[in-house]
Amino acid sequence: MVNGKKLYVSSSPHTRSKSTTSGIMLDVVIALVPSLIASVVIFGLRALLVEAVSVTCCVLFEYFFRKYILKKHNTIGDFSAAVTGLILAFNLPSGIPLWMVVIGAFFAIVIVKQCFGGIGQNFVNPAIAARIFMLLSFGKMMEWAQPMGKFLNITGVDAISGATPLSASSDELPSLLNMFFGVRGGSMGETCIAALLLGGIYLVLRGVISPAIPLSYSGTVAVIMLIAGKGDFNFVLYQLMSGGLVLGAIFMATDYTTSPIRLKGKVIFGIGCGLFTCLIRLFGNLPEGVSYSIILMNILTPLIERITTPKPFGTIKEKKVKEAAK
Amino acid sequence: MAEKKSLYQEFSKGIIKENPVLRLVLGTCPTLATTVSVTNSLGMGIAATIVLICSNIVISALRKIIPSKIRIPAYIVVIASFVTIVQMLVKAFVPALNDALGVYLPLIVVNCIILGRAEAFAGKNPVIASAVDGLGMGIGFTFALLIMSTIREVIGSGSFLDGIDSLTKVFGVTSFTGFHDILSQPVGILVMAPGGFLVFGFVMALANKIAQGKGEKKAELSGCSACPMAHACSLVNTDDSCDSKAKESENK
Numbered sequence: 001m002v003n004g005k006k007l008y009v010s011s012s013p014h015t016r017s018k019s020t021t022s023g024i025m026l027d028v029v030i031a032l033v034p035s036l037i038a039s040v041v042i043f044g045l046r047a048l049l050v051e052a053v054s055v056t057c058c059v060l061f062e063y064f065f066r067k068y069i070l071k072k073h074n075t076i077g078d079f080s081a082a083v084t085g086l087i088l089a090f091n092l093p094s095g096i097p098l099w100m101v102v103i104g105a106f107f108a109i110v111i112v113k114q115c116f117g118g119i120g121q122n123f124v125n126p127a128i129a130a131r132i133f134m135l136l137s138f139g140k141m142m143e144w145a146q147p148m149g150k151f152l153n154i155t156g157v158d159a160i161s162g163a164t165p166l167s168a169s170s171d172e173l174p175s176l177l178n179m180f181f182g183v184r185g186g187s188m189g190e191t192c193i194a195a196l197l198l199g200g201i202y203l204v205l206r207g208v209i210s211p212a213i214p215l216s217y218s219g220t221v222a223v224i225m226l227i228a229g230k231g232d233f234n235f236v237l238y239q240l241m242s243g244g245l246v247l248g249a250i251f252m253a254t255d256y257t258t259s260p261i262r263l264k265g266k267v268i269f270g271i272g273c274g275l276f277t278c279l280i281r282l283f284g285n286l287p288e289g290v291s292y293s294i295i296l297m298n299i300l301t302p303l304i305e306r307i308t309t310p311k312p313f314g315t316i317k318e319k320k321v322k323e324a325a326k
Numbered sequence: 327m328a329e330k331k332s333l334y335q336e337f338s339k340g341i342i343k344e345n346p347v348l349r350l351v352l353g354t355c356p357t358l359a360t361t362v363s364v365t366n367s368l369g370m371g372i373a374a375t376i377v378l379i380c381s382n383i384v385i386s387a388l389r390k391i392i393p394s395k396i397r398i399p400a401y402i403v404v405i406a407s408f409v410t411i412v413q414m415l416v417k418a419f420v421p422a423l424n425d426a427l428g429v430y431l432p433l434i435v436v437n438c439i440i441l442g443r444a445e446a447f448a449g450k451n452p453v454i455a456s457a458v459d460g461l462g463m464g465i466g467f468t469f470a471l472l473i474m475s476t477i478r479e480v481i482g483s484g485s486f487l488d489g490i491d492s493l494t495k496v497f498g499v500t501s502f503t504g505f506h507d508i509l510s511q512p513v514g515i516l517v518m519a520p521g522g523f524l525v526f527g528f529v530m531a532l533a534n535k536i537a538q539g540k541g542e543k544k545a546e547l548s549g550c551s552a553c554p555m556a557h558a559c560s561l562v563n564t565d566d567s568c569d570s571k572a573k574e575s576e577n578k
Contacts, residue, residue, distance in 0.1 A: 103513070111524070136515040 019207075021119070024256075025079035027208045031199030032086050032251070038182055038192035043094035047188045051089040053098050057105035058085030065114050072118075080119045084108050087127040087251055090189020091244065091291070092134070100138055104130040124298040125255045128248075128291045135291070176234070179241040190244040200250035212266035213259060213273075214249040220274025221245060228282055245277065248290040258298040265301075265308040272297045272304075333458050340462030346439040347470035348533035353439040356430050357471060358522040363479050365489045365504070367471035369423040373412050373431060375464025378440050380408045382448040382460035389449050401444045402435065409435045422492035439467055470529070477525050482516030484509035 039047045062081040066072050075081075088108055092101065108130035113122045174184040182192025189196075203209045222236050229235030240246070253259060253273055260269050273293045280289025297304075316324075331339075346352045353374075360370040384404050385392075392400045413431050416424045424431060434440065443463055448456040480486050487504035494502065515521040 097511075100511075133515055136518060136520070137513040138511065 021078040021080065024208050025083050027203060027206050028083050028251070029079060029086065031202045031208075032083070032090070032189075034195035034198045035090060035189045035192060035247075036086070038195040039090070039094070039188040042182050042191060043188055047094040050092060050094055050096060050098070050101055050188065051086060053101050054089035054092070054105055055082050055085035057102050058082065058088070058109050061106055061109040062114065065110050066118070070114065070118075075119055078119060081109060081113075084113070084126045087189070087247075088130050090247060090251075091127060091131040091187050093186075094188050096138075100134060104134045107133045120257050122257055124295050125252050125258050128252055128295050128298075131291050132295060176237055176241075179238065184242075186242075187244065190247040193241050193246050196246045196250055200246075203250070203254075209250070209254040210263070210266060212263055213253050213270040216267045216270025217249040217253055217273045217277075218245065220271045221278055224274065224278040224282075228278070239281070243281075243288045244290040248294055249273070252291075253294050253297070255298075258301055260301055260304045260308060262305075262308050262310070265304045268304050268308070269297050269301065272300065333455065336455050336458045337462040340459070340464075340466035341469060342466070342533060343537055344463075345466040345470055345533060346442070346463050347467055348530050349537065350439075350442070351530075352442050353437050353467060354526075356433065356437060357474065358519065358526065359430050360427060361471055361475040361478050361522060361525070362482075362517050363426075363485075363489065364472065364475045364487050365493060366423070366426050367475040368468070368490075369416070369420065369493060370427060370430065371464070371468025371471045373416065373427075374434055374437060374439065374467055375461070377405065377408045377412055377434050377437075378443060378464045378467075379457055379460040381405045381440055382443060382456040383453055384408075385444045385448040386451060386453045386456035392449075397449060398441075398445075401441060401449075405440055405444065406435045419496050420492055422489065426489075426492075439463060470533075474522075474525050474529055477529070478516045478521060480508055481513050482518075482521060483514075484512035 036048075036051060039051070058081045059076050063074060063076050066074060085105060085108075088104055089101070092104070108126035112124060112126040112129040113119070116122050178184060180193050182195070184191050200209075200214060204211050218240055222240060225236045225239040226233075229239075249270075253270065260266050273290075276293030276296055277289045280286055280292060286292070340346065342349070344350060347354070347357050356370055356374070360366045381401070381404050385401055388400075388404075409432060412434070413424070416427075416431060443460060447459045451459070476486070479488065485504060485506045486508060487502075488506065489504060491500045491503045494500065513521075516525060
């Protein structure tokens with residue numbers, strides 16, 4: 001007894017953080033709420049329906065697949081399936097048939113996540129993998145819905161997707177302000193930059209994500225687009241706000257499982273994402289490269305981790321050992 | 327081969343237990359390329375099976391004549407002859423299949439299932455056993471192709487046995503041209519390369535599950551015969567190392 005307290009002897013780790021998986025995932029859900037509201041305001045109640053179906057299916061697939069096929073403990077309580085469902089829905093157009101959403105949820109949860117071992121084991125972000133799966137499978141995925149014109153007094157918005165400044169001529173483009181508040185065509189959650197930034201700032205303040213990946217990602221895109229646009233800042237702003245770049249940089253590239261742990265690795269990851277996004281947007285024949293660039297860097301993450309592993313205290317680098325041996 | 331197996335065992339091992347595609351992971355390239363449609367994979371499976379049986383018989387018959395140091399070129403000559411015959415037959419009777427399979431038909435020459443069976447089995451065993459082994463392995467190959475192509479064609483393009491009349495025409499039947507429009511909205515990714523790998527992975531997992539359920543080991547991992555690089559490494563190291571390993575396993 002020391003100062004009236006019992007002393008406990010336990011094995012390491014001795015320093016414990018209060019953060020839990022469910023707490024972190026709950027924070028992500030809270031951060032996604034502004035975008036959820038924005039998507040309903042911009043695209044109508046149909047957006048809410050798609051989001052509800054996606055989240056419900058993800059949670060149910062996780063529950064039933066783990067219970068009846070893997071016969072392992074239940075993990076829906078950690079909210080990770082709900083987050084996947086919400087982010088997946090944000091990547092879809094609001095007019096998508098609901099059965100396609102169910103297939104997307106199945107692919108994300110059962111094939112990408114649970115078949116590789118569940119939370120913390122998936123090698124790519126489930127929501128992005130499902131988006132790409134659906135993009136390659138269904139032409140319907142590319143029919144981005146128009147914003148609800150009667151709700152917000154706007155004119156001249158076309159159902160255009162992806163890197164709009166590249167695929168549309170300048171008079172068809174929504175204004176920068178409309179871009180910022182999301183009054184444009186696109187998938188449900190990616191259009192409203194203001195709401196996404198709000199969620200991102202909340203996550204950074206809560207310490208859930210490090211700003212390294214979003215900043216290095218969008219910074220790389222900005223620099224490359226500034227060069228490609230010959231110094232035109234309007235072009236850079238359009239590039240940053242169009243497509244799924246902000247959604248991808250804040251919510252998908254920062255996924256714990258599929259992004260590097262250390263700061264140096266995170267910066268490499270972000271720069272890589274930005275580089276591939278720009279390459280696909282500028283030289284590829286696809287309208288948008290965010291999901292492909294993130295999934296590519298997801299796959300490279302183990303290699304990034306390998307080169308950014310810090311040297312344990314007191315050890316000598318292998319090269320030096322070899323030189324010393326000579 | 328230390329233990330003697332009955333002919334039935336030699337035949338049946340190719341179906342699931344040592345299925346060339348799903349368990350030994352050989353012949354992956356034609357598998358992924360031709361499983362887009364059931365008709366193509368049926369044609370591919372039959373062509374490969376014929377070549378496999380014929381080359382196994384000839385190589386087994388010549389196994390005491392072929393010097394071990396140049397056996398790989400000798401096997402290739404035998405296999406290539408049969409592939410040429412099969413290709414000429416396909417061109418003459420099923421030209422549509424020849425167009426559909428394209429380069430993969432002549433590529434049967436370097437199909438590692440055929441070379442692998444020649445090296446692992448026909449070069450060491452008598453003629454009848456080799457023929458049965460070739461038949462079993464060929465059926466196993468066709469079986470794996472059919473499972474994969476059924477999944478990929480039905481879900482990926484919403485049809486089944488599309489263009490089968492190009493095959494049945496040989497027997498004078500042209501009325502049946504396959505089922506169409508099974509799915510109103512096919513999942514297009516399955517007929518693309520990533521879908522091929524996905525389906526391959528799942529069918530392989532299923533085959534492992536079935537084989538494990540029968541109390542088999544995960545994969546046969548002993549001796550040079552099981553090694554997919556056997557023919558490549560035995561070229562480099564001559565056959566001494568391989569023979570010594572085989573003797574070791576025999577002593578065990």
